[in-house]
Amino acid sequence: MIELARAETAGPRVVAVPGPPPRTNTALVPRNSIAGRALIAIVAIMTFLASLTTGAVILVSHTASEWQSDVAREVTIQIIPAAGRDAEADVARAASIADHFPGIEAVQAYTREESTKLLEPWLGTGLSLTDLPVPRLIVLKLSRDAAPDLTRLRTLLAGQVPGAVLDDHRGWIDRMRAMSSTAIGIGIAILLLVIAATALSVSFATRGAMATNKTVIEVLHFVGAKNAFIARNFQRHFLLLGLEGGAIGGGAAMLLFLLAAGLSRWFSTSAGGQQTSALFGSFSLGLTGYAAVLFQVLLIAGVTAWTSRQTVNRTLETID
């Protein structure tokens, strides 16, 4: 070609070549296109929604399991007053049996006044309950390490303290377990739907963005680029777009959870804050939660890259 140029000039010769080349290695796939920016926005929005759903499911799951574990670690001995029996002595006896029983971590016997106070929300204040046979409560905290033999404890109490009833809250735990399992099940179903919607919308948006690149694929193909080379370039480009959108959406969701956790700690001393915290926990996702959001970001970026590769391959099939 150089020889040809010297042999004959087909056009005006330019001797002076402009300074350093300003554009010599532009990415093969155009960046900053409108379709590309729209794709980033869609990926960001969908990742944000999917991350919020994931976070919500994780929070509900954590809170439900905390409730269960708190309730399951507590059993109650109820002493029903009977004529001719000294309730105080029965309480002391039952508390002593429980205290020496293996697997019991702490024993808290409610005094008569404390037991009476528990009834106030239902019966109101200022009412004299002296003559009423108000049951007395002893709350036992079970050890985390060694579960106590509650059947043996029940038999012991029945033998030595007539009128003592051991309540292990089995029915309440079963109902709570059913309720939390349902809530988690619904949450997971919603999460799956959101992830499916995310994958579909990201996939369609990627195809839309790819449509504007058909000429690039064709030209690369016609100048002798191998299919794998073209697919690799597009896949890398769309993976980066997906990661950018995912980082924006996932990052925003993480920030929101961090903010919620901070606010929840800030208001934890107020009555409303305590109620919210009892219902929803601390709003802290924990490492697992943040890892799940991060995994989601990578998954969505992966979907974007995979769709672009599939679209390139389909386009190349139609060219030849």
Added chain:
Amino acid sequence: MENSGLVRFENVGLRYGLGPEVLRDLTFRIEPNSFQFLTGPSGAGKTTLLRLLFLSLRPTRGLITQFGHDVATLSKDAIATLRRRIGIVFQDFRLLDHMSTYENVALPLRVMGRPEDSYREEVIELLSWVGLGERMWALPPVLSGGEKQRAAIARAVIARPQLLLADEPTGNVDPALGQRLLRLFVELNKSGTSVVIATHDIALMDQYDARRLVLHDGRLHVYD
């Protein structure tokens, strides 16, 4: 390869889907260092034949041999490699708008995996040769029709192809520039590239005495 030339067509026929044959019983050869015009009325199948020559279509019958290879037996990767020995100038240029003229011209070398500093001088010299030395950093949308045409030709020849195919290369330029482009093709031919120019510009063909391949009703008539 000596026996089959650069390209050999034997009873090649092509139909799209279940439609009638648009090309029928094509038998011809393109020899190394040869120059030919491919002509015929509009719709005669010139572009389709160019696509067969460019390996972007496969015949429905017959045998095509290119550079000594039966194209029916080649894998996609092998076809891509073979295509690097062919340069093509599209009627609509097909330049990439997000890349400078320099980058568009350098594209065939870039996809071969060559580093930029190994071909920079070559590309700049070719661009100067086709009269685009001062426009090499311009983006295609700001180039005139003639400049785009020359950029497309430069891209087709930068990798020194053995076979150059051009689809109506003078369709968008004035007669003076058309003559200059023809001179460019003739010079490329003299340097060892076989050239096939698809055109229905009689004036252009009259300017250079070359073999003519005339397509009519899907059949090819060769006038040496």
